[in-house]
Amino acid sequence: MEFKLEAHRIVSISLGKIYSARGQRGGLKLHKNLLVSLVLRSARQVYLSEPGCPPEPPPAPAGHPEEEPPPRTAAWAAEEPPLPPPPQDEAGRDCPGPRPRRCCCGENRGGCAGAPPPPHCPRKRSAGERGQAGSPLKKPRREEEEPPPLPPPPSPPCEQEDMETGNVASLISIFGSSFSGLLSKEPKGRRRPPLDGGEAAAGTAPAEAAAEPGQICCDEPVLRTLNPWSTAIVAF
Amino acid sequence: MGEDTDTRKINHSFLRDHNYVTEVEFNHTGELLATGDKGGRVVIFQREPESKNEPYNQGEYNVYSTFQSHEPEFDYLKSLEIEEKINKIKWLPQQNAAHSLLSTNDKTIKLWKITERDKRPEGYNLKDEEGKLKDLSTVTSLQVPVLKPMDLMVEVTPRRIFANGHTYHVNSISVNSDCETYMSADDLRINLWHLAITDRSFNIVDIKPANMEDLTEVITASEFHPHHCNLFVYSSSKGSLRLCDMRASALCDKHSKLYEEPEDPSNRSFFSEIISSVSDVKFSHSGRYMLTRDYLTVKVWDLNMETKPVETYQVHDYLRSKLCSLYENDCIFDKFECAWNGSDSVIMTGAYNNFFRMFDRNTKRDVTLEASRESSKPRAILKPRRVCVGGKRRKDDISVDSLDFTKKILHTAWHPTENIIAIAATNNLYIFQDKVNSEMH
Numbered sequence: 001m002e003f004k005l006e007a008h009r010i011v012s013i014s015l016g017k018i019y020s021a022r023g024q025r026g027g028l029k030l031h032k033n034l035l036v037s038l039v040l041r042s043a044r045q046v047y048l049s050e051p052g053c054p055p056e057p058p059p060a061p062a063g064h065p066e067e068e069p070p071p072r073t074a075a076w077a078a079e080e081p082p083l084p085p086p087p088q089d090e091a092g093r094d095c096p097g098p099r100p101r102r103c104c105c106g107e108n109r110g111g112c113a114g115a116p117p118p119p120h121c122p123r124k125r126s127a128g129e130r131g132q133a134g135s136p137l138k139k140p141r142r143e144e145e146e147p148p149p150l151p152p153p154p155s156p157p158c159e160q161e162d163m164e165t166g167n168v169a170s171l172i173s174i175f176g177s178s179f180s181g182l183l184s185k186e187p188k189g190r191r192r193p194p195l196d197g198g199e200a201a202a203g204t205a206p207a208e209a210a211a212e213p214g215q216i217c218c219d220e221p222v223l224r225t226l227n228p229w230s231t232a233i234v235a236f
Numbered sequence: 237m238g239e240d241t242d243t244r245k246i247n248h249s250f251l252r253d254h255n256y257v258t259e260v261e262f263n264h265t266g267e268l269l270a271t272g273d274k275g276g277r278v279v280i281f282q283r284e285p286e287s288k289n290e291p292y293n294q295g296e297y298n299v300y301s302t303f304q305s306h307e308p309e310f311d312y313l314k315s316l317e318i319e320e321k322i323n324k325i326k327w328l329p330q331q332n333a334a335h336s337l338l339s340t341n342d343k344t345i346k347l348w349k350i351t352e353r354d355k356r357p358e359g360y361n362l363k364d365e366e367g368k369l370k371d372l373s374t375v376t377s378l379q380v381p382v383l384k385p386m387d388l389m390v391e392v393t394p395r396r397i398f399a400n401g402h403t404y405h406v407n408s409i410s411v412n413s414d415c416e417t418y419m420s421a422d423d424l425r426i427n428l429w430h431l432a433i434t435d436r437s438f439n440i441v442d443i444k445p446a447n448m449e450d451l452t453e454v455i456t457a458s459e460f461h462p463h464h465c466n467l468f469v470y471s472s473s474k475g476s477l478r479l480c481d482m483r484a485s486a487l488c489d490k491h492s493k494l495y496e497e498p499e500d501p502s503n504r505s506f507f508s509e510i511i512s513s514v515s516d517v518k519f520s521h522s523g524r525y526m527l528t529r530d531y532l533t534v535k536v537w538d539l540n541m542e543t544k545p546v547e548t549y550q551v552h553d554y555l556r557s558k559l560c561s562l563y564e565n566d567c568i569f570d571k572f573e574c575a576w577n578g579s580d581s582v583i584m585t586g587a588y589n590n591f592f593r594m595f596d597r598n599t600k601r602d603v604t605l606e607a608s609r610e611s612s613k614p615r616a617i618l619k620p621r622r623v624c625v626g627g628k629r630r631k632d633d634i635s636v637d638s639l640d641f642t643k644k645i646l647h648t649a650w651h652p653t654e655n656i657i658a659i660a661a662t663n664n665l666y667i668f669q670d671k672v673n674s675e676m677h
Binding site: 006007010013017025026027029030031032035038039042043 | 321407423424454513560564
């Protein structure tokens with residue numbers, strides 16, 4: 001169990017690093033971000049393969065029928081069985097992919113529809129709806145919320161599963177907001193989106209959520225086509 | 237003998253970390269020492285010639301020249317700022333009275349020529365001393381201008397600018413033993429340049445995958461063999477070394493030799509991959525061995541043996557249990573360099589708390605020394621330090637928890653022939669000499 005908690009903590013730290021790397025002077029460091037993504041992957045594997053992590057229920061449509069399998073990494077796939085070596089990770093991403101995003105959208109739809117919510121509310125609401133206070137994944141947003149410094153104590157299986165998708169939803173919202181920032185309005189500062197994800201330079205795809213860090217964009221095309229994890233690498 | 241750069245004189249920036257020394261390199265004779273900093277400046281020190289009159293002043297390094305090598309730039313196409321920080325400096329072998337060095341930031345390599353001027357012509361017929369045209373009616377005779385001595389002036393000029401060769405961040409440059417070519421390596425590619433040609437380069441290594449999502453390793457350092465102009469080595473973030481032969485093919489994607497040590501399964505952790513990433517690789521002066529540095533160890537590899545290093549030295553194994561905290565505060569990504577002494581018998585590398593370590597390959601003895609103002613009064617002898625890891629604690633020991641991880645020694649250099657070392661500690665430069673040397677005169 002402690003491995004699971006440590007793994008969870010490492011996942012959140014790693015995501016925080018990827019997130020904050022976007023604002024770095026001189027552009028994203030490919031080497032460092034590659035290492036962070038490898039740690040993220042290892043931690044995720046441990047987290048998912050540890051006992052106490054029940055498989056996810058089949059995805060609910062949540063009103064957003066998915067046509068093509070999105071290029072989303074299996075990072076967010078909670079129900080995936082203990083993972084094969086990395087190259088197959090990427091291949092197996094399409095099936096479990098949509099579900100967490102839909103959940104996120106489903107969750108946050110109530111949060112972001114209507115008047116623009118204050119920056120912190122959507123994430124809080126999404127985590128709150130899951131009944132998980134003080135999720136370790138709030139760590140990257142420490143300045144906004146008041147998470148406990150330690151990971152939460154082990155919770156019963158059903159809540160674990162909730163924590164799983166709740167965290168996933170929170171993660172999606174981190175990246176979702178930033179992608180909306182770059183695709184829906186003129187980028188502030190010096191960032192510009194690379195829509196091809198090719199040799200576009202650092203910091204463009206996972207660009208900074210310049211204006212409102214908490215603003216959620218549930219723009220389906222955005223979330224479908226942008227893969228936060230691999231895009232961190234593809235951005236180069 | 238300890239000497240600090242007086243950064244206040246040459247630094248006008250209010251941003252303190254522009255003074256961080258980011259590179260240290262002796263030239264081939266050891267007479268000159270070049271340092272680069274985060275603000276794009278290069279400072280060259282020259283060793284004072286030894287004189288019998290002042291036996292204790294001999295061999296000290298003083299500032300010889302300072303120049304701004306790189307400026308911050310902006311890539312408008314990618315909306316990216318390009319840092320002016322000097323990543324690497326390499327001296328060219330001296331071929332005439334001038335000295336030359338290559339300096340690079342993340343994107344652009346520059347060739348600088350350093351010349352001295354200590355004479356100037358005087359006695360022109362048409363111009364006076366200030367350069368103003370003379371009234372011709374006052375000129376009654378012709379004179380031949382003569383060269384008169386003047387105060388030494390060191391001039392540094394950029395002779396070549398090798399730009400637009402790299403998409404990713406340049407991490408190393410290495411001058412070939414043929415003295416005509418050099419290579420530059422970024423995260424995914426290595427280019428071969430001719431020193432006289434700036435508008436093109438040959439790509440000799442390319443490890444960029446067709447799909448960037450398949451990326452698993454990057455190039456971390458590279459160096460030409462000191463004697464064989466066709467051989468070079470590059471290290472990867474996975475901890476492997478690849479020796480390549482340029483005679484084999486134009487694109488050296490297939491290595492001639494792959495040096496890799498299987499991982500110890502008992503040491504496996506989330507961070508195994510990070511700590512196995514090689515941060516520096518250096519050929520020995522003999523060309524027979526390679527020295528690599530990863531996060532916790534330095535290893536000596538024999539070129540003839542690919543399966544494992546011939547020697548492994550623990551730099552700070554007490555950090556192995558602290559990897560998670562070091563990951564959190566980013567220290568685990570620090571890239572330490574390593575160095576050989578002139579005879580390849582001692583290797584040196586930096587650590588935290590302004591400590592640096594030396595390992596004698598013959599006696600198998602090692603020592604930890606500290607580069608700090610308190611412990612280095614001029615001509616004071618450095619006292620060996622010790623980090624205690626629980627158990628009996630001696631006086632003056634430092635406990636692991638009181639190590640200062642902001643004081644890291646990433647860059648060190650060893651004089652090519654003598655026991656003089658240059659240590660960069662954040663924004664200070666320390667130069668230490670072996671006491672034995674100075675007693676010889």
